[in-house]
Amino acid sequence: xxxVRVQEAPFDLGAEMAALxxxxxxxxxxxxxxxxxxxxxxxxxxxxxxxxxxxxxxTERAIGAIAAEAERRFGLLGCTVLHRxxxxxxxEGIVLVLAAAPHRGDALAATGFLIDWLKTRAPFWKRQxxxxxxxxxxxxxxxxxxxxxRWV
Amino acid sequence: xxxVRVQEAPFDLGAEMAALxxxxxxxxxxxxxxxxxxxxxxxxxxxxxxxxxxxxxxTERAIGAIAAEAERRFGLLGCTVLHRxxxxxxxEGIVLVLAAAPHRGDALAATGFLIDWLKTRAPFWKRQxxxxxxxxxxxxxxxxxxxxxRWV
Amino acid sequence: xxxxxxxxFAFLRDRLGRSEECVVLPTEVRTVRAxxxxxxxxxxxxxxxxxxxxxxxxxxxxxxxxxDDPVAPGDEIAxxxxxxxx
Amino acid sequence: xxxxxxxxFAFLRDRLGRSEECVVLPTEVRTVRAxxxxxxxxxxxxxxxxxxxxxxxxxxxxxxxxxDDPVAPGDEIAxxxxxxxx
Numbered sequence: 001x002x003x004v005r006v007q008e009a010p011f012d013l014g015a016e017m018a019a020l021x022x023x024x025x026x027x028x029x030x031x032x033x034x035x036x037x038x039x040x041x042x043x044x045x046x047x048x049x050x051x052x053x054x055x056x057x058x059t060e061r062a063i064g065a066i067a068a069e070a071e072r073r074f075g076l077l078g079c080t081v082l083h084r085x086x087x088x089x090x091x092e093g094i095v096l097v098l099a100a101a102p103h104r105g106d107a108l109a110a111t112g113f114l115i116d117w118l119k120t121r122a123p124f125w126k127r128q129x130x131x132x133x134x135x136x137x138x139x140x141x142x143x144x145x146x147x148x149x150r151w152v
Numbered sequence: 153x154x155x156v157r158v159q160e161a162p163f164d165l166g167a168e169m170a171a172l173x174x175x176x177x178x179x180x181x182x183x184x185x186x187x188x189x190x191x192x193x194x195x196x197x198x199x200x201x202x203x204x205x206x207x208x209x210x211t212e213r214a215i216g217a218i219a220a221e222a223e224r225r226f227g228l229l230g231c232t233v234l235h236r237x238x239x240x241x242x243x244e245g246i247v248l249v250l251a252a253a254p255h256r257g258d259a260l261a262a263t264g265f266l267i268d269w270l271k272t273r274a275p276f277w278k279r280q281x282x283x284x285x286x287x288x289x290x291x292x293x294x295x296x297x298x299x300x301x302r303w304v
Numbered sequence: 305x306x307x308x309x310x311x312x313f314a315f316l317r318d319r320l321g322r323s324e325e326c327v328v329l330p331t332e333v334r335t336v337r338a339x340x341x342x343x344x345x346x347x348x349x350x351x352x353x354x355x356x357x358x359x360x361x362x363x364x365x366x367x368x369x370x371x372d373d374p375v376a377p378g379d380e381i382a383x384x385x386x387x388x389x390x
Numbered sequence: 391x392x393x394x395x396x397x398x399f400a401f402l403r404d405r406l407g408r409s410e411e412c413v414v415l416p417t418e419v420r421t422v423r424a425x426x427x428x429x430x431x432x433x434x435x436x437x438x439x440x441x442x443x444x445x446x447x448x449x450x451x452x453x454x455x456x457x458d459d460p461v462a463p464g465d466e467i468a469x470x471x472x473x474x475x476x
Binding site for chain 2: 397401471
């Protein structure tokens with residue numbers, strides 16, 4: 001059964017990992033953490049923080065559906081998707097994906113599947129706040145759509 | 153610069169992740185944790201514990217070399233490989249691989265590269281101890297050699 | 305006649321200066337395409353925004369929707385730019 | 391004449407009842423292949439083990455070595471089964 005949460009608080013990675021590792025059949029856990037970059041290719045302006053907005057209700061529902069799909073497709077024994085909202089500083093984790101399977105191949109493939117999907121289908125929007133006081137919404141990347149297409 | 157350790161103590165995943173996330177250029181961290189399975193396909197005998205032996209000296213040197221290769225090949229900003237030795241119970245982590253990169257594709261590919269390589273080239277040996285008191289060394293899996301060949 | 309809720313996110317919310325509104329849909333508005341045309345006609349700020357040619361996505365009842373998908377009174381509609389989470 | 395250290399791991403260690411030994415290599419033993427033949431001739435337990443047809447890997451100075459790779463007095467040699475870590 002997938003765990004899906006949208007939260008302001010930082011992740012407790014050790015606790016999330018331990019919750020998935022129990023049960024006796026898990027042989028490997030794949031994981032990805034998205035991190036706020038200080039140099040996100042924004043024409044030289046230094047980033048101060050990132051603010052994440054989401055569509056409450058649709059977000060949890062959409063992530064829950066894709067997590068269930070990942071569990072089915074890769075034979076997972078469990079998966080966890082946590083996404084933070086609110087204002088995050090450089091180096092902070094934005095998103096945490098964990099996928100537990102009997103073997104490492106499925107665990108890592110499911111991790112890639114979940115993060116590629118999240119980047120293109122989960123209703124979150126990032127606003128960059130720069131050191132100079134300016135701010136702007138991040139534009140979607142075509143590379144993300146291409147990555148998500150791999151799994152169709 | 154890669155961090156490589158062979159240790160008896162459990163991993164502190166949050167601390168290892170935080171150490172890699174700093175610096176301002178990291179956008180994603182891929183991770184894999186290998187876990188002791190209670191049902192490792194051993195003809196119905198229930199596993200009680202796993203004991204890991206290693207070749208001290210060669211292990212650290214071999215892992216250090218492949219970690220440096222991963223950093224070069226995938227443009228990593230850092231990576232961490234921790235491998236436990238001694239006796240581990242079911243559900244405990246055996247190996248931890250972390251790979252930090254500006255973007256998620258490289259982070260996840262490097263994670264797969266490192267764990268595939270470790271499974272076939274790092275001098276560790278597992279001995280299974282069963283509930284019925286018997287024990288035996290684990291045989292190498294051909295699937296692991298095939299996985300490592302992907303990267304040649 | 306149930307009211308229909310329209311939600312706005314990201315730059316749409318900032319530009320319109322509101323995060324949601326409740327509207328009574330005319331009976332002839334039965335698709336996403338018709339809904340957007342109707343919204344455009346009644347609100348010059350939204351019209352200006354839609355005419356900029358930026359990609360706008362629509363969700364109906366919390367599912368991504370295409371131009372020909374149906375809308376009905378009482379639906380929860382959302383307008384937003386392509387997502388950038390993760 | 392420097393001595394050569396031979397290390398054994400996993401089932402080899404259990405079967406031989408030792409984890410390492412120091413030997414003086416004859417001058418004609420200059421490759422991994424010749425080393426294995428020489429070890430086999432001087433130790434019946436190791437001979438029995440090598441004759442079982444199980445894969446044995448050899449490392450010379452902490453690097454994986456093939457049959458024709460050189461060995462020299464003073465090297466650190468290790469014999470072990472295929473690895474199973476991770």
